[in-house]
Amino acid sequence: MFHYGWARPAQAVRGKLEVTKEMYPWASPRLDRELKRGTLKWIPLLRPFTGSHPAAARAWIAASAHEPPPAIEPARVKPAHLRLYISGWIERLTGVRPFEFRNYEVV
Secondary structure, three states: OOOOOOOOOOOHHHHHHHHHHHHHHHHHHHHOOOOOOOOOOOOOOOOOOOOOOOOOHHHHHOOOOOOOOOOEEEOOOOHHHHHHHHHHHHHHOOOOOOOOOOOOOOO
C-alpha cells in the first residue's frame, strides 16, 4: 500500500502543515518547528518509488513531475531505528513485517 500524502510540491506541504495547526492546536509547537526547519523529516528505510503508479494517481503525478522534490533533512541514524531495520530485514526474508500497525484489511 502506498501513501501519496507527502508526494506534493513544497508549497502544498507547507499549506498542509498550516491547516494541521488549525485542526490540532496542541500540536502547534511541533508543527512550527517543522515549518521553521524547511525540510521534511528523514525516515529510515524510506526509498524513492520506482514502480508504476495506480491509474487513479498517474495523471496527478505526471502533472507535478516538473516540480522539484521537497528537501529532506540529512539522515540521522539512531539506536531506536534498529527495530525498523530488523523488521525490514525480516520482511525481505519472509514477506511478513512483524509488529506492523495496520488499520486496514487486505481484500
